[in-house]
Amino acid sequence: MTTTTAIEVRGLRKDFPVREKGILGPRTLKRAVDGLDLDIPRGRVTGLLGLNGAGKTTTIKILATLLRPSAGTVRVDGLDAVADARAVRRRINLIAGGERMVYTRMTGRENLWYFGQLYDVPKADLRRRTGELLDLVGLSDAADTMVERYSRGMTQRLAIARGLINRPDYLLLDEPTLGLDAPIARDLRRVVADLAAHDGTGVLLTSHYLAEVEELCGHVYVISAGRHLAQGSPAELKAATGSHRTVRLTVTDPTERTRAVADAFGATRETLPDGGEVITLRHPGDMAGPLTAAVFEAGGSIGGLEIAEASLEDAILTLAERGEAGLAGPGAGRPDATTLRAGAATARPGAASGLPGAATARPGAATVRPDAAAVSPDAGAALSEAATAGTKGGTP
Numbered sequence: 001m002t003t004t005t006a007i008e009v010r011g012l013r014k015d016f017p018v019r020e021k022g023i024l025g026p027r028t029l030k031r032a033v034d035g036l037d038l039d040i041p042r043g044r045v046t047g048l049l050g051l052n053g054a055g056k057t058t059t060i061k062i063l064a065t066l067l068r069p070s071a072g073t074v075r076v077d078g079l080d081a082v083a084d085a086r087a088v089r090r091r092i093n094l095i096a097g098g099e100r101m102v103y104t105r106m107t108g109r110e111n112l113w114y115f116g117q118l119y120d121v122p123k124a125d126l127r128r129r130t131g132e133l134l135d136l137v138g139l140s141d142a143a144d145t146m147v148e149r150y151s152r153g154m155t156q157r158l159a160i161a162r163g164l165i166n167r168p169d170y171l172l173l174d175e176p177t178l179g180l181d182a183p184i185a186r187d188l189r190r191v192v193a194d195l196a197a198h199d200g201t202g203v204l205l206t207s208h209y210l211a212e213v214e215e216l217c218g219h220v221y222v223i224s225a226g227r228h229l230a231q232g233s234p235a236e237l238k239a240a241t242g243s244h245r246t247v248r249l250t251v252t253d254p255t256e257r258t259r260a261v262a263d264a265f266g267a268t269r270e271t272l273p274d275g276g277e278v279i280t281l282r283h284p285g286d287m288a289g290p291l292t293a294a295v296f297e298a299g300g301s302i303g304g305l306e307i308a309e310a311s312l313e314d315a316i317l318t319l320a321e322r323g324e325a326g327l328a329g330p331g332a333g334r335p336d337a338t339t340l341r342a343g344a345a346t347a348r349p350g351a352a353s354g355l356p357g358a359a360t361a362r363p364g365a366a367t368v369r370p371d372a373a374a375v376s377p378d379a380g381a382a383l384s385e386a387a388t389a390g391t392k393g394g395t396p
């Protein structure tokens, strides 16, 4: 057993039994996670990215001990997530957007009290912790209201507080800001960054809001059809996929000389109705200064300058497309890729059109998934309680 303080995932695989053609059809296996290796160290926010159906939630549920892996190992500070599940559960917690993580027929305060007890938070500490967390997520005024009367955003805020009740060493965040309004989403990002930087919490984040990922994550894994596609910092991923920054320079009095400069930089030119010209340059490097200086030197007057950063969204889409085409690096495109790729392809169109906004457009996201039933039967503690909370507390 190692004594590393990190979550170490090796060769992780998850097959779900599925029936084709209805309940009487033949049983086959759907491979959702296919040989993943991940390292999630303390004190940092690590990203897990991929298009819809890539296997992010399945992976996170396995790390949270809510699902058993079909193969491979997950070690949390050296403890095995299957054999030592109880001990692992004390060190981790999960915040998932769009899934019911709390009981609707209890108040916010009662929920936190209940989950705190499941996590063995000492009673004296729990009272203070509950108050602090309700305050942190802006629910102090609604603390004694039944959760069934909360709005979706309020319920998600409570899920965030629930996820922090045991001061977890590792925090698993599966689209945690889904459905949150901008101020609370920003507060959550601040809390998460702070937990990693000051408390040494190891965080794993999945999100379709790539700006959020860029803000928080130093290291990102990109997966497709359950397989590793790429990893690196957001900047490295953008560089590796040749994602370009766009510079748009408006020249109010274009001349032959300014046009020659634009052409020399390999930029495109577009004439405006007022006789001005927009010079557009896409480049991986920072070309705004040199281009502006050269146009100015050539006697041009600058009417405007816009710089659009290379987007992580472009990089992820490029990687996913390469992955589907079987062109990704080592670890991708193994022989059984065809069937899985077919699944990935059906999941793509919605995602490709709206990665940043995908969260609002994902029909399955807002409801408790049927796979809640796949929670391992021995998962008796807080996390599995949470996963089934919706079922137990949702109906009178």
Ligand SMILES: Nc1ncnc2c1ncn2[C@@H]1O[C@H](COP(=O)(O)OP(=O)(O)OP(=O)(O)O)[C@@H](O)[C@H]1O
Pocket (backbone or CB within 6 Å): 016, 017, 018, 030, 031, 032, 050, 051, 052, 053, 054, 055, 056, 057, 058, 059, 343, 362, 370, 371, 374
């Ligand atoms: N209980 C289940 N039974 C059968 N297949 C499942 C089950 N849960 C997930 N899957 C399948 O496994 C694959 C991975 O799903 P998963 O929810 O992990 O994707 P994801 O990356 O979280 O996607 P999203 O971005 O949409 O949240 C999908 O093809 C999904 O249909």
Ligand SMILES: [Mg+2]
Pocket (backbone or CB within 6 Å): 056, 057, 058, 174
């Ligand atoms: Mg998911």
